[in-house]
Amino acid sequence: MAEKVLVNMRGITKTFYDIKANDDVDFDLKAGEVHALLGENGAGKSTLMSILCGLYQPDEGTIELEGREVVFRSPKDAIAQGIGIVHQHFMLVPSLTVWENMALGSAERDFIVKENATCARIRELSARYGLDVDPLSPVWQLSIGEQQRVAILRMLFHKAKILILDEPTSVLTPQETEKLFETVKHMKEEGFGIVFISHKLKEVFEISDRITVLRRGRVVGTLPAREVTAEKLAEMMVGSGGVGEIKVGVSRKPPGKPILIAEEIRVRNDKGLVAVDGVSLTLRENQILGIAGVSGNGQGELAEALAGMRHIERGSLYFTVEDVTSTSARRMVDLGVKYIPSDRKGVGLVPNMNVAENVALRKYWRPPYKRGFFIDWDEVYQDSGYLIESYDILTPGIDVAVRMLSGGNQQKLILARELSDNMKVVIAMHPTWGLDVKATAFVREKLLAAKEEGGAVLLISEDLDELLMLSDLLAVMYRGRLMGTIEAPDRSHIEKIGLMMAGIASDGQGGKKEHD
Numbered sequence: 379m380a381e382k383v384l385v386n387m388r389g390i391t392k393t394f395y396d397i398k399a400n401d402d403v404d405f406d407l408k409a410g411e412v413h414a415l416l417g418e419n420g421a422g423k424s425t426l427m428s429i430l431c432g433l434y435q436p437d438e439g440t441i442e443l444e445g446r447e448v449v450f451r452s453p454k455d456a457i458a459q460g461i462g463i464v465h466q467h468f469m470l471v472p473s474l475t476v477w478e479n480m481a482l483g484s485a486e487r488d489f490i491v492k493e494n495a496t497c498a499r500i501r502e503l504s505a506r507y508g509l510d511v512d513p514l515s516p517v518w519q520l521s522i523g524e525q526q527r528v529a530i531l532r533m534l535f536h537k538a539k540i541l542i543l544d545e546p547t548s549v550l551t552p553q554e555t556e557k558l559f560e561t562v563k564h565m566k567e568e569g570f571g572i573v574f575i576s577h578k579l580k581e582v583f584e585i586s587d588r589i590t591v592l593r594r595g596r597v598v599g600t601l602p603a604r605e606v607t608a609e610k611l612a613e614m615m616v617g618s619g620g621v622g623e624i625k626v627g628v629s630r631k632p633p634g635k636p637i638l639i640a641e642e643i644r645v646r647n648d649k650g651l652v653a654v655d656g657v658s659l660t661l662r663e664n665q666i667l668g669i670a671g672v673s674g675n676g677q678g679e680l681a682e683a684l685a686g687m688r689h690i691e692r693g694s695l696y697f698t699v700e701d702v703t704s705t706s707a708r709r710m711v712d713l714g715v716k717y718i719p720s721d722r723k724g725v726g727l728v729p730n731m732n733v734a735e736n737v738a739l740r741k742y743w744r745p746p747y748k749r750g751f752f753i754d755w756d757e758v759y760q761d762s763g764y765l766i767e768s769y770d771i772l773t774p775g776i777d778v779a780v781r782m783l784s785g786g787n788q789q790k791l792i793l794a795r796e797l798s799d800n801m802k803v804v805i806a807m808h809p810t811w812g813l814d815v816k817a818t819a820f821v822r823e824k825l826l827a828a829k830e831e832g833g834a835v836l837l838i839s840e841d842l843d844e845l846l847m848l849s850d851l852l853a854v855m856y857r858g859r860l861m862g863t864i865e866a867p868d869r870s871h872i873e874k875i876g877l878m879m880a881g882i883a884s885d886g887q888g889g890k891k892e893h894d
């Protein structure tokens with residue numbers, strides 16, 4: 379039987395300023411396959427998929443769905459034709475319940491919201507595709523993994539047959555990833571076409587049937603997953619020269635003086651609940667302290683509190699001998715406390731401000747950016763140009779709004795800004811999320827270099843391999859508490875770490891939370 383081609387994109391070109399984000403791209407998707415889209419940061423993956431889901435119109439090229447040419451003027455048109463995209467940020471309304479979120483985007487104009495019917499349909503889809511979720515739960519109460527299930531369910535609810543998953547596993551635990559892959563396999567069997575965007579080669583091999591690699595806007599090749607090796611893919615992505623090796627373990631400098639000391643700190647989350655519950659930790663010169671744990675166990679609140687961006691309700695925080703428990707974020711920056719947040723679009727950068735303005739954001743109030751009463755923009759622009767070059771940031775220009783940069787390049791910009799000067803402490807939260815292989819190696823090297831230069835680094839990550847590779851000390855966070863610390867962690871500790879992640883403490887305290 380001939381394979382049914384669901385999508386056929388031909389000669390797609392899209393230019394932003396003078397950058398060809400897509401340059402004469404051909405891409406097709408068959409029923410019952412997972413087609414992975416790979417490429418370095420800025421290679422043009424999101425642009426191509428934004429065209430497929432109606433967000434952008436191509437300058438040139440055509441899209442056919444099952445042999446019929448279509449023109450999408452908006453995402454609504456694409457949804458109506460059965461195309462659904464699940465972004466890394468799920469675009470759900472947190473204050474509404476799961477079923478209300480589904481009903482919200484209903485294509486039926488005279489939709490009279492019927493709670494029971496909607497919930498029944500959600501339950502049916504949940505059961506069929508193994509996407510457990512309670513239709514009556516408010517979205518804000520759901521874990522990230524559950525929110526992703528809601529986002530997928532929403533697409534199924536709107537009868538999508540073509541599903542685009544944009545780096546779906548970057549926010550998931552290994553167990554959740556496994557579950558997601560089960561769902562994807564099931565959908566494949568039912569004839570869905572799935573586009574899978576990812577930087578994780580292991581996962582790409584596990585789940586894909588075909589792989590297309592983009593480089594600088596052009597298709598390098600489309601190959602069956604069975605016929606290609608990781609080395610070949612890496613070379614296709616970055617060209618000859620490879621991805622470069624990360625030099626781990628160069629430093630054996632002993633840890634130095636304590637720089638940032640938290641004593642029994644308690645911090646609440648945005649909902650007013652205790653998220654960090656009596657955490658004590660010490661960040662020392664020349665040391666990387668890794669924090670493992672399933673997301674949503676207080677890691678984000680801990681990072682924000684240490685960076686001076688969240689109120690510490692109880693306990694103390696010291697920068698060497700200075701009490702900084704209730705100091706400002708600006709004072710922390712002046713002390714050299716650098717922060718790499720997980721949400722680069724929310725906290726890290728102001729999307730509508732340009733590259734130079736974003737560089738100035740965390741230091742415009744002091745020299746050399748501030749001269750007298752004014753900001754020395756010449757200095758800022760010069761510095762920005764230097765950072766763009768030395769961090770290899772792909773941008774159409776310095777005075778371009780950062781929302782125009784690809785996700786990976788936005789992340790590099792944050793790193794460039796935070797690590798470029800007066801760095802004493804680095805608080806890095808998921809610093810390699812969404813980064814390609816080369817950029818990931820680059821960031822890891824930068825963190826090691828920061829440590830080498832005397833920096834005290836806190837690395838919060840869900841990537842255990844990354845934590846084991848970089849951490850001198852590893853703690854696990856569970857329900858707002860640290861569950862014990864492992865020195866010089868390696869793969870032999872994985873089981874112990876896994877138990878701690880599940881709340882089975884090594885120090886006998888458990889992860890019990892007494893306050894709310």
Ligand SMILES: Nc1ncnc2c1ncn2[C@@H]1O[C@H](COP(=O)(O)OP(=O)(O)OP(=O)(O)O)[C@@H](O)[C@H]1O
Nearest residue numbers: 394399419420421422423424425782783784785786
């Ligand atoms: N709206 C826009 N305006 C201007 N330039 C853009 C816009 N969207 C994308 N670009 C540029 O097009 C190029 C391709 O970006 P795109 O987001 O498609 O890459 P990507 O492969 O998805 O990267 P990443 O893995 O980092 O998400 C980049 O150079 C980016 O700066």
